[in-house]
Amino acid sequence: TVAAPVLAQGGPAISWRLASSFPKTLDTIYGSAERFTRRVAELTGGKFVIRQFAAGEIVPGLQVMDAVQAGTVEIGHTASYYYFGKDPTFAFDCAVPFGLTSRQQTAWVDQGGGRELLRDFFKGHGLINLMAGNTGTQMGGWFRKEIKTVADLKGLKFRIAGFAGRTMERMGVVPQQIPGGDVYAALEKGTIDAAEWVGPYDDEKLGLVKVAPHYYAPGWWEAGPQLSLYVNIKEWEKLPKEYKAAIEAASFECHVAMQAEYDARNPAALARLIKNGAKLHTFSKEIMDASFKHATDIMEEEAGRNAAFRKIYEPWKRFRNDQNQWASVAEAPMQNFLISAGRK
Amino acid sequence: TVAAPVLAQGGPAISWRLASSFPKTLDTIYGSAERFTRRVAELTGGKFVIRQFAAGEIVPGLQVMDAVQAGTVEIGHTASYYYFGKDPTFAFDCAVPFGLTSRQQTAWVDQGGGRELLRDFFKGHGLINLMAGNTGTQMGGWFRKEIKTVADLKGLKFRIAGFAGRTMERMGVVPQQIPGGDVYAALEKGTIDAAEWVGPYDDEKLGLVKVAPHYYAPGWWEAGPQLSLYVNIKEWEKLPKEYKAAIEAASFECHVAMQAEYDARNPAALARLIKNGAKLHTFSKEIMDASFKHATDIMEEEAGRNAAFRKIYEPWKRFRNDQNQWASVAEAPMQNFLISAGRK
Numbered sequence: 001t002v003a004a005p006v007l008a009q010g011g012p013a014i015s016w017r018l019a020s021s022f023p024k025t026l027d028t029i030y031g032s033a034e035r036f037t038r039r040v041a042e043l044t045g046g047k048f049v050i051r052q053f054a055a056g057e058i059v060p061g062l063q064v065m066d067a068v069q070a071g072t073v074e075i076g077h078t079a080s081y082y083y084f085g086k087d088p089t090f091a092f093d094c095a096v097p098f099g100l101t102s103r104q105q106t107a108w109v110d111q112g113g114g115r116e117l118l119r120d121f122f123k124g125h126g127l128i129n130l131m132a133g134n135t136g137t138q139m140g141g142w143f144r145k146e147i148k149t150v151a152d153l154k155g156l157k158f159r160i161a162g163f164a165g166r167t168m169e170r171m172g173v174v175p176q177q178i179p180g181g182d183v184y185a186a187l188e189k190g191t192i193d194a195a196e197w198v199g200p201y202d203d204e205k206l207g208l209v210k211v212a213p214h215y216y217a218p219g220w221w222e223a224g225p226q227l228s229l230y231v232n233i234k235e236w237e238k239l240p241k242e243y244k245a246a247i248e249a250a251s252f253e254c255h256v257a258m259q260a261e262y263d264a265r266n267p268a269a270l271a272r273l274i275k276n277g278a279k280l281h282t283f284s285k286e287i288m289d290a291s292f293k294h295a296t297d298i299m300e301e302e303a304g305r306n307a308a309f310r311k312i313y314e315p316w317k318r319f320r321n322d323q324n325q326w327a328s329v330a331e332a333p334m335q336n337f338l339i340s341a342g343r344k
Numbered sequence: 345t346v347a348a349p350v351l352a353q354g355g356p357a358i359s360w361r362l363a364s365s366f367p368k369t370l371d372t373i374y375g376s377a378e379r380f381t382r383r384v385a386e387l388t389g390g391k392f393v394i395r396q397f398a399a400g401e402i403v404p405g406l407q408v409m410d411a412v413q414a415g416t417v418e419i420g421h422t423a424s425y426y427y428f429g430k431d432p433t434f435a436f437d438c439a440v441p442f443g444l445t446s447r448q449q450t451a452w453v454d455q456g457g458g459r460e461l462l463r464d465f466f467k468g469h470g471l472i473n474l475m476a477g478n479t480g481t482q483m484g485g486w487f488r489k490e491i492k493t494v495a496d497l498k499g500l501k502f503r504i505a506g507f508a509g510r511t512m513e514r515m516g517v518v519p520q521q522i523p524g525g526d527v528y529a530a531l532e533k534g535t536i537d538a539a540e541w542v543g544p545y546d547d548e549k550l551g552l553v554k555v556a557p558h559y560y561a562p563g564w565w566e567a568g569p570q571l572s573l574y575v576n577i578k579e580w581e582k583l584p585k586e587y588k589a590a591i592e593a594a595s596f597e598c599h600v601a602m603q604a605e606y607d608a609r610n611p612a613a614l615a616r617l618i619k620n621g622a623k624l625h626t627f628s629k630e631i632m633d634a635s636f637k638h639a640t641d642i643m644e645e646e647a648g649r650n651a652a653f654r655k656i657y658e659p660w661k662r663f664r665n666d667q668n669q670w671a672s673v674a675e676a677p678m679q680n681f682l683i684s685a686g687r688k
Binding site: 104217246248270 | 450636
């Protein structure tokens with residue numbers, strides 16, 4: 001071991017802009033990306049600086065991927081299922097209904113062949129993808145009235161998008177697209193019947209408990225939604241290899257930190273919500289079974305007509321089935337026992 | 345953005361040795377540490393080189409922490425519960441019976457106050473601790489005969505150590521300490537009745553299915569055992585800050601990769617084991633309940649007499665209880681539904 005002299009870092013000064021799809025109020029998501037940019041700077045002796053911009057500061061939140069592809073910004077932090085409308089295949093890098101849990105998604109991407117499949121797909125869109133966070137299983141949203149049967153879903157105006165909206169439509173739900181800022185008033189007036197967001201920690205800030213107190217779980221359309229960093233592939237290729245390594249290594253820290261922060265913050269937020277009137281429910285078996293059937297049909301139909309989707313879906317499906325079988329042996333019995341023991 | 349010139353890395357050349365507690369045959373654990381050392385080298389332009397040594401190459405596997413403390417090596421990769429005999433407080437950095445799952449442990453360390461509590465404890469032992477992997481809930485081991493009731497445990501010679509051994513003793517088990525290489529022969533001859541190791545992927549290599557086919561789950565003494573890197577604190581303080589950052593960032597990658605690799609590899613290994621005669625069982629509710637009671641008693645007793653243990657145990661216990669309550673709302677119902685849907 002040698003004593004360390006003052007480090008004279010020899011890398012080039014590089015300045016990038018990161019567009020986030022999220023507002024600063026989503027501090028768990030936004031903050032984990034700050035941890036990423038801070039770490040990249042530290043790793044490069046302050047030479048590689050990535051400035052982060054919230055949704056709307058450079059581009060609207062739902063156009064982050066487009067901005068990275070166009071080179072407006074070099075890197076973006078977003079959720080791939082926002083781009084479901086371009087091609088449902090994008091959703092595999094985030095979540096599809098009844099998809100992988102947080103841990104399973106990470107296993108699939110890092111060690112189950114997922115990264116290779118996704119890199120190949122995103123390369124065709126001019127992007128390099130990196131895992132950068134997960135929320136864990138989300139909540140199923142806030143409902144003005146109890147929903148017990150599939151019949152109760154008929155005509156329900158639910159603020160929900162993408163794959164989940166398509167699945168819900170088959171059960172008679174009328175998916176609604178309204179801006180986030182209008183959700184509270186729409187629920188209060190009854191213009192919509194339900195809305196879903198994330199989980200207790202983020203949901204609490206919206207105050208929906210006052211206007212739609214029935215709080216359902218689980219959000220089966222987001223068993224383990226992953227957030228990602230997308231880098232413009234031409235900018236990526238210009239980087240020295242140490243800077244590529246800095247982005248890769250720091251993305252793992254961001255990935256760990258976001259899930260950890262959600263896990264650490266959700267329990268107290270849920271307790272406060274319940275104290276403030278939230279009525280906690282689990283979706284009935286009838287609703288879960290019907291949702292699973294329709295979601296599976298939609299995935300299979302998409303696989304039938306979309307070669308890019310099919311190429312990922314088939315190995316993904318095998319991975320998911322194997323994971324759930326293995327989870328049934330040790331992990332789930334352990335978690336279920338810990339839950340029941342904790343109730344005593 | 346600037347085009348990147350050839351990088352002239354300005355950091356000092358530093359060479360460290362990493363002692364692993366594990367043999368190369370545990371390729372999931374050993375390999376994730378290789379990913380750590382490789383990433384550190386990449387991040388520092390090849391200037392900070394950490395050479396890894398398997399158990400026994402420099403020091404025996406169970407003396408890795410001592411070797412780091414003594415400065416024989418600068419860094420070690422080990423499981424803190426191996427040092428349970430010095431002080432049971434060490435175990436919180438790995439696993440205690442009915443402790444945190446993999447995701448909960450990560451949340452506790454990174455965002456739940458765990459890192460601060462553990463850093464304070466390890467600092468007193470001359471070490472800096474970093475999370476560096478997890479196996480997920482382990483299996484409960486291989487048994488020559490079925491074990492249905494607490495009465496069946498009486499007199500059972502079980503190769504198991506530490507906290508788990510102490511808990512088992514209260515139910516009449518006789519914990520055995522025999523070298524890993526002798527386990528197969530001891531089970532074959534009936535010198536011991538049962539042995540536990542890790543999970544399907546690692547267990548398969550030992551071939552115990554042939555001599556003790558009853559394969560139990562869950563390993564309640566290891567709900568989510570964490571592996572850690574320990575750095576000699578004096579060596580740590582000599583590092584330039586970019587090299588400290590490299591160790592920290594690379595440790596997150598190692599942490600993600602190990603759990604992901606276990607998750608990805610266990611399902612196929614379990615299928616092969618079952619094909620080769622493994623009889624899968626879940627510990628009975630009677631055994632789980634009794635084990636939980638004894639484990640809780642032992643933790644409380646230790647907290648009563650050991651201030652270092654108590655200082656971590658009290659906030660840890662609150663964190664665990666909150667986590668399990670939250671898990672019962674969304675994550676566990678989702679996982680349980682996915683398991684049941686996959687069986688159809």
